Amino acid sequence: MVDYNPKVLDFFKKSKNLGPLKNPDAVGEVGNLMCGDVMKAYLKVKKRGQKEYISDLKFETYGCLAALASSLALMKLVKGKTLENALKITAQDIIKTLGGLPAFKIHCSVLAHEALAEAIYSYYQKQKREIPEELEKRHQLILKTQEILKNKFKEFS
Amino acid sequence: MKVYLDYAATTPVDPLVFSKMKPYFSQHFGNSASTHYWGKKAREALEKSRLTISRLLKVQPEEIIFTSSATESNNFILKGIAEAYKDKGRHLIISQIEHPCILETGRFLEKNGFRVSWLAVDNYGLVNLEALKKLLSPETILVSIMHVNNEIGVIEPLTQIGEIIKDYNPSILFHTDASQSFGKIPLNLSQSRIDLLTASSHKIYGPKGAALAYLKKGIKIEPLLLGGGQEFGLRSSTSNVPAIVGFAEASQLAYKRMSVDFLKAKKLRQKILKSALVLKGVWLNGHPVKSSPYILNLSFDFIEGEALMNLLNEKGIAVSTGSACSSEKLESSHVLSALKINPSRAHSSLRISLGRYSSEAEINYFLKELSLAVQKLRKISPFKIN
Numbered sequence: 001m002v003d004y005n006p007k008v009l010d011f012f013k014k015s016k017n018l019g020p021l022k023n024p025d026a027v028g029e030v031g032n033l034m035c036g037d038v039m040k041a042y043l044k045v046k047k048r049g050q051k052e053y054i055s056d057l058k059f060e061t062y063g064c065l066a067a068l069a070s071s072l073a074l075m076k077l078v079k080g081k082t083l084e085n086a087l088k089i090t091a092q093d094i095i096k097t098l099g100g101l102p103a104f105k106i107h108c109s110v111l112a113h114e115a116l117a118e119a120i121y122s123y124y125q126k127q128k129r130e131i132p133e134e135l136e137k138r139h140q141l142i143l144k145t146q147e148i149l150k151n152k153f154k155e156f157s
Numbered sequence: 158m159k160v161y162l163d164y165a166a167t168t169p170v171d172p173l174v175f176s177k178m179k180p181y182f183s184q185h186f187g188n189s190a191s192t193h194y195w196g197k198k199a200r201e202a203l204e205k206s207r208l209t210i211s212r213l214l215k216v217q218p219e220e221i222i223f224t225s226s227a228t229e230s231n232n233f234i235l236k237g238i239a240e241a242y243k244d245k246g247r248h249l250i251i252s253q254i255e256h257p258c259i260l261e262t263g264r265f266l267e268k269n270g271f272r273v274s275w276l277a278v279d280n281y282g283l284v285n286l287e288a289l290k291k292l293l294s295p296e297t298i299l300v301s302i303m304h305v306n307n308e309i310g311v312i313e314p315l316t317q318i319g320e321i322i323k324d325y326n327p328s329i330l331f332h333t334d335a336s337q338s339f340g341k342i343p344l345n346l347s348q349s350r351i352d353l354l355t356a357s358s359h360k361i362y363g364p365k366g367a368a369l370a371y372l373k374k375g376i377k378i379e380p381l382l383l384g385g386g387q388e389f390g391l392r393s394s395t396s397n398v399p400a401i402v403g404f405a406e407a408s409q410l411a412y413k414r415m416s417v418d419f420l421k422a423k424k425l426r427q428k429i430l431k432s433a434l435v436l437k438g439v440w441l442n443g444h445p446v447k448s449s450p451y452i453l454n455l456s457f458d459f460i461e462g463e464a465l466m467n468l469l470n471e472k473g474i475a476v477s478t479g480s481a482c483s484s485e486k487l488e489s490s491h492v493l494s495a496l497k498i499n500p501s502r503a504h505s506s507l508r509i510s511l512g513r514y515s516s517e518a519e520i521n522y523f524l525k526e527l528s529l530a531v532q533k534l535r536k537i538s539p540f541k542i543n
Contacts, residue, residue: 002463012464012467013471015464015468015533015534015537016533016536016537018537019536019537029539033459033501033540034499034500034501034504035500036461036480036482036500036501036504037461037482038538038539038540039539040539059537060537060538060539061537061538061539062459062460062461062538062539062540063461063464063482064461064463064464064480064482065463065464065467065482066482067461067464067482068464068537153500156499156500156501
């Protein structure tokens with residue numbers, strides 16, 4: 001059994017807060033069933049003056065304890081942030097909020113981080129907004145990873 | 158409520174066993190190799206234990222070598238036989254679903270001038286007998302196939318395997334790791350033509366730190382441990398007398414209770430299986446009939462095993478999983494991979510292992526919590542079950 005720190009377990013205990021969001025403004029999905037984790041980020045955005053804030057973010061997550069806890073930690077981190085600032089959150093920030101993750105579970109925090117980026121990307125696309133260069137790069141990288149995973153498990157699909 | 162359903166990992170020491178061990182810690186503490194009174198007391202207990210176990214297995218006492226663990230027995234047998242028979246041949250056949258202590262020893266031998274054929278299994282985990290026939294060669298010195306698999310509980314057809322091996326060449330040695338079956342499931346060494354066997358104490362309500370290697374008379378073997386020449390010169394080390402006394406007592410008790418415990422476990426396993434299969438998207442990993450009643454391995458669609466195991470742990474229930482997410486190497490269980498099941502099914506696997514103290518009330522509680530945990534995880538999963 002993996003030894004998680006108490007903070008991770010505290011987040012895991014709140015797993016019931018995960019789940020879909022009704023009428024989201026955008027959705028981002030990453031991961032692969034055969035790999036053992038899939039995350040779907042539901043995003044709701046509120047405009048206040050010129051700025052756009054995340055009014056709600058929820059994850060639907062299939063995965064291990066670290067994946068569930070990472071989803072919950074990111075949900076907590078983004079609340080009330082502008083989209084711009086939400087994009088500045090790193091996987092490292094998620095890990096810090098969790099009080100650390102075992103080395104072989106770092107990818108779970110990365111996955112949550114990617115799901116949010118994908119949701120924001122999809123939001124910008126829907127709004128026919130220009131995509132920031134950095135976000136476009138991340139999106140392309142995520143697509144590439146998804147493709148590699150899909151090919152890896154071709155025989156099972 | 159606290160419910161232990163991980164008996165395949167280890168078992169508690171039976172109070173009866175513990176009481177027999179006690180005098181050998183502080184009262185009869187002697188070194189069994191010493192010739193004085195204290196040594197004699199320890200030696201008598203050691204040899205009585207050997208006799209007890211040899212009678213249960215219907216073999217000669219001098220064919221039983223006590224070791225510290227099943228891992229040690231398996232290392233000793235594989236390495237010791239390979240070394241002793243390398244002039245006869247350098248080929249071994251090992252099944253793909255063996256315990257890591259066999260697999261890793263096999264890999265070690267591969268790096269040291271031996272050839273290992275990794276025998277495949279079917280979707281239920283039964284070794285492929287036709288493949289075995291094809292793999293046997295004039296170079297083959299040893300075939301190692303476990304009796305009961307520790308993850309999925311499948312019972313390998315040892316008698317048929319023994320027949321195939323000996324029909325091809327009676328001098329090829331047949332080893333079985335009986336760690337999950339000794340004292341739990343009937344085993345007939347002569348009928349199955351077994352030459353070498355591994356059994357362990359802590360799987361049958363004996364203490365940790367004692368195990369055995371059965372070596373049929375006349376078989377040559379190179380020792381792993383050199384020194385004072387204990388255990389007929391085959392396993393040097395001061396004998397762990399209290400643990401061995403406990404092992405013998407536990408073995409005797411296990412044989413006495415074998416059919417009672419077996420039938421109770423079978424009933425409880427059936428109950429779990431019946432109730433679990435009512436939940437949607439549940440799969441049995443292993444064989445529906447040719448299985449130990451003590452082990453049940455299930456997969457739950459769209460649920461990751463580590464998360465499920467932890468939810469159950471919060472409710473005081475101990476089980477284990479073959480999910481990659483619970484291993485530091487992030488590899489799914491090699492056993493489930495060998496069954497060639499979908500990797501997502503391996504991620505969602507749960508091993509429930511029953512034992513002597515498992516009760517109907519415990520299983521009812523477990524089934525209730527299992528159903529709640531499965532519902533909870535499915536509710537937050539992006540995949541929906543129809």
